[in-house]
Amino acid sequence: MTEVLDATDSQTAMIADLVGSLRAVEETIARLFAVRDGMLAVASRVAIDIARRAAHPDHGDIALRAVAAEIGAAVRVSDRTIERRMDEASWTVERFVEVWAAQGAGRISAAHARVIVDAGAHLDDPADRARYAARAVEAAVVESPNRLRRVARRIAEQYQARTVTERHRDARELRRVWVKDLDDGMAELGMLGPAVLVHGIHDRLTRMARTITRQGAQAAKASKAMNGDRGPAIESPADAPTPRTTDQLRADLLADIALTGAPAGHDTETGLLGEIRARVEVTVPVLTLMDDDTGGHNGGSRTGAPPAELDGRSPIDTDTARHLAGQATGWERVLTHPITGALLAIDRYRPTDQLTRHLRARDQRCRFPGCNIAARRCDIDHTHAASSGGETCADNLAHLCRRHHMLKHHSRWRVHHRQPGDLAWTSPTGTTYIDHPPEQNTVRFTDSV
Template sequence: MAISAMTNPVLNALLDDVVSTVTSVDQTINQLMATKSALLATASRIADDEPFDSVDSREMSQRAVSTEIAAALRLSDRTIESHMGTAARLQECFPATAASFGAGHISQAHVRVIMDAGDQIEDAESRARFEAIVVARAEAESPNRLRPFAAQTAERFRERSFTERHREARERRATWVRGRDDGMGELVIFGPSTIINAMHDRATQLALAVKAENAKAAKESGHASSDVVADDFADERTLNQLRVDLLADLVLTGTPTGHETEDGLLGEIRAHVDITVPMLTLTDLDEIASPAHLEGIGPIDPATARILTGNASGFDRVLTHPVSGMVLGVDRYRPSAEMRRYLRARDRRCRFPGCRLLARLCDDDHTIDHARGGATSLTNLADFCRRHHVTKHQTPWRVRQLGGGVLEWTSPTGRIYVDRPPGVATHVTIDDVVDRMPSEAPF
């Protein structure tokens, strides 16, 4: 069957203009992204020249420059430092790719594919030959189609065998967590593909077995007494939902027998999470109750918070302002411990602009150094992760307390950034609080 062309000449001309303009805009965006990359590479070279008198190492110089740019862009300095390193590597090791990127012929996604495949080619001449082949293909293909071709081409120029590289890659096996919206999160596992696929396959088999068992129970219940309802045995969970539930059950309650100690210590280890729960959430069973807060991640639903709180062996109570969420006090009186609990509740994460590392993993830093007469008091303390604690002391970054836990940071070039404590978010009015407030305060 023949397919006719667009019959409306006006719409045909308009579509042609749209395609041409989108193509031109895309090329301009690629050129701008290439310019940004080149500037970050320049920033990396500036850092290599160690422009600050008070910085005595290349690492600290790179950190000082990356934090300067990150604060101006309101991004993580780790991200910017990584981008600076990638941009410098692009200019130095992949000049043909950088040139095509700068001309707008390929996108940042193409650049990532080429660098990912070519990064392990150690010899500069071999890498240049790899580039000559792959860049030409990149200018005519999508990143997804380019990826397998680039990986295959790179293999031809690799000096080390796949077996040797895999053995080394296994040493980098790891897990990490990513927060998602609506009280959800991801647990990412990086490891040998055989093990990862076997884990997924076993979870699938377990899920299918549970489905079959519940379906069998539901069918048999039809022959049981009239008090038994088949729906009581119905399992409406999807295969994906069952995989997650079963893996969680295995990880949280099972003991890894292959690694267990003689004393059975691994079987006694339980997961640890920190949550902040508004008091009214514990007593108000309405669906609109304020969510609790999983430290370092974000909000979690009130029902989960009540379960965790009810099963906790103990918890620290923190009195907060019912509207602003500002921490007002804590329940125990042991000076040093009380100050630490107060700081954890107030700061909740590293207080360097853009950093989110949990406060319980941070250092208690004296804003004015203790060695220089700084007091060990709440007005002179803040939580910094080790990276930014070192940054404060070994680069030109400076910080001072403005009161109420508010910090003012001054960058190496003199820019000012104010970081406010996040506190505890609430979603109630003062009238709601007055109506629900018990006759006697709990503290």
């Protein structure tokens, strides 16, 4: 890290020039991708027009294939890939013209555009779709694509004609499990199911895997202590345990549980793994719990309250949210401003560490610009180091993932707090980037027009 800390003024200036040049290159790439989409959309439209004029019975399928094959041969790309690109380009150019225009102007990247289009794909009303696209583009200008995904979903949810509960009831009918055969004697097991259950499964497997890893490390330490001066225990290669990654342990545990009904092949004598239960975090406005869940926009809520959200990622149906609320052993109550929706405070009926809960509710994810690692997987860091007199308070603490926590301490990146909850990051080149806390999933009251 000392190489970055000891950079000369000329090296710092060179980095600044490179950053500016790369930004210009990215804007140019975005414009070129938009130009390509426009050409592909025109090619698709011409193919359809040819088929329509000739009254082709396949409604243009062969004409599209023929044009895609011509383009594919010219640019040395599979005609199937070209046909897929033509379809995606037509969808963007014709249904999300605001997004296409923003990309063409270099304001957003192709990745931003794809996130916006995917999140609003089910909006059928042109006026609602245009309003959604305009708001999503403004969010995309200041957010990375991975952060934009949750923001775009929230915005799109406000223009859904049907409630999330109604859509979830239909979507549940599509739940399934499938197998895809792969090479080398491997296969892939997939599952489509309610988000709460799928995330709960993943969380339980992860915590089981970490418990096994922790127990292995403790056992190795204890074995080393018992051997003392006799040196390390002699262990044959055949008996030596093979280290497993968290991904490998999750896969092994899932197979163990699915085949035996319990993780019998991994559990301890005391049944420690069997006691681990799935855990998810759900935020739900109290008015959503009280609402009769009938109506139009804003997820269909009669009161205008947004739907419940799973881990700040995606909306979940109100029936599931109410069931989880009724079964919860503890509540974290998030108090928000009735007009701005900003986080005011958080408390709990069964108090634990109130400040930690407040920070998690405020930050929701890593506070470095563009990072979307969930807060529960991050470190809580003193912006002004405690060793230098920094206070342990909300105005001096923020969640940072391990990568950006180390970047803050071992590079020339600097950060300080701004009100309310904003973090100002200054790069080694002197450029300042502002990271705002995510909007709270709450109700806002405004004057009627």
